[in-house]
Amino acid sequence: MGMPIRPSGPARQARLRTLNLELVLDRIVDAGRPISRTELIAATGLTRPTITRIVNRLIEGRLVTEVSRAPGPGAGRPMIGLTLSGSGPAGLGLDIRADALAACVVDLTGRVRHTAFLPRPADVLPRLGAMAADAVAAVAREGLTVVAATLAVPGPVQDGVVRSAPALGWRDVDAVTPVRAAMRGLDLPVTVENEARLGALGELYAGDPAPSGFLYVSGGLGIGTGVVLDGALMGGWRGELGHVTVERDGPPCPCGSRGCLLGFASLPDDVFARAEADDPAALAALATAGSALGVALSGALNLLDIRTVLLGGTFAVLSSWLTAGVRAEIGRRVPAAAWTPIAVRPSLLGPDAAAIGAALTAIDGIRRRPSAWLGNL
Numbered sequence: 151m152g153m154p155i156r157p158s159g160p161a162r163q164a165r166l167r168t169l170n171l172e173l174v175l176d177r178i179v180d181a182g183r184p185i186s187r188t189e190l191i192a193a194t195g196l197t198r199p200t201i202t203r204i205v206n207r208l209i210e211g212r213l214v215t216e217v218s219r220a221p222g223p224g225a226g227r228p229m230i231g232l233t234l235s236g237s238g239p240a241g242l243g244l245d246i247r248a249d250a251l252a253a254c255v256v257d258l259t260g261r262v263r264h265t266a267f268l269p270r271p272a273d274v275l276p277r278l279g280a281m282a283a284d285a286v287a288a289v290a291r292e293g294l295t296v297v298a299a300t301l302a303v304p305g306p307v308q309d310g311v312v313r314s315a316p317a318l319g320w321r322d323v324d325a326v327t328p329v330r331a332a333m334r335g336l337d338l339p340v341t342v343e344n345e346a347r348l349g350a351l352g353e354l355y356a357g358d359p360a361p362s363g364f365l366y367v368s369g370g371l372g373i374g375t376g377v378v379l380d381g382a383l384m385g386g387w388r389g390e391l392g393h394v395t396v397e398r399d400g401p402p403c404p405c406g407s408r409g410c411l412l413g414f415a416s417l418p419d420d421v422f423a424r425a426e427a428d429d430p431a432a433l434a435a436l437a438t439a440g441s442a443l444g445v446a447l448s449g450a451l452n453l454l455d456i457r458t459v460l461l462g463g464t465f466a467v468l469s470s471w472l473t474a475g476v477r478a479e480i481g482r483r484v485p486a487a488a489w490t491p492i493a494v495r496p497s498l499l500g501p502d503a504a505a506i507g508a509a510l511t512a513i514d515g516i517r518r519r520p521s522a523w524l525g526n527l
């Protein structure tokens with residue numbers, strides 16, 4: 151054991167208080183069940199008066215709430231446990247899909263509290279701003295305070311700018327300003343992020359049990375991917391699977407290259423209905439898309455030790471027609487699949503993964519830095 155830390159000035163004391171606050175909230179998050187004050191003392195090494203002060207602050211700030219917990223075997227009366235509050239701060243996710251705009255609010259416990267959809271209009275960004283204002287007002291009636299919004303976009307994002315989203319006709323677009331301008335005076339921070347990365351985060355938080363991580367591939371207005379390794383979204387991963395070449399001299403792509411996956415796996419909006427009706431052209435398009443997707447994914451799977459592929463976005467809805475082709479190509483093209491089988495399955499959250507991931511990202515800051523929300527409470 152080292153010497154106890156002795157804060158020598160007000161700044162250090164404030165820093166120590168912040169760290170202790172984060173530590174206690176972390177333990178409450180990690181517990182995954184109501185945790186008692188006595189358990190918090192054991193888990194943190196903090197004194198009872200310190201725990202009491204921090205817990206009071208977390209309860210006052212609506213980050214944590216008390217619930218009664220069933221006693222353990224042999225124990226007498228029920229215990230009071232502490233758990234994340236479902237009526238405090240919340241995050242808002244906004245998503246631009248092939249067929250719709252989506253808004254989704256998630257509370258601090260990770261529960262989806264509000265969803266709204268609108269057929270995709272021409273003026274996407276102002277409509278999203280209006281949907282955001284509606285969502286904030288709707289959940290305020292349930293005692294939730296939306297603290298931040300994240301906008302999911304179908305293309306690469308750099309320094310807050312959407313570099314390219316050809317399906318929307320976007321190049322170097324500032325998507326945040328028009329959304330904020332349409333929020334009817336609401337002052338809500340908005341950030342923008344690639345939808346496939348957010349979808350992967352949504353799946354991660356939803357508790358996908360894949361131990362070695364997973365590759366999430368999202369179809370819709372583009373084809374993007376996000377990779378989760380060791381429980382975290384992998385950085386340095388561009389993810390633009392749509393522009394991976396599957397046929398060297400194939401059809402030209404809007405990106406300027408030829409034979410990109412997008413040319414083989416972009417599917418019309420009505421393909422689901424037509425496939426359900428056994429329309430031969432739709433089934434043929436899906437077979438082509440599935441095998442092209444498998445070819446492109448094989449390239450990634452030969453480079454990364456990933457054993458689970460999650461089909462997200464519109465691919466989740468179409469997975470029953472796509473998976474056979476994807477699996478066949480992976481089996482043919484990824485030698486490692488012979489000794490480490492690679493699972494291919496639809497994402498748990500389906501087309502909502504990106505909106506949910508976006509909303510979770512918006513509240514993640516509070517979980518990590520509760521003092522910013524609590525202020526001088």
Ligand SMILES: [Zn+2]
Nearest residue numbers: 393403405410
């Ligand atoms: Zn391309």
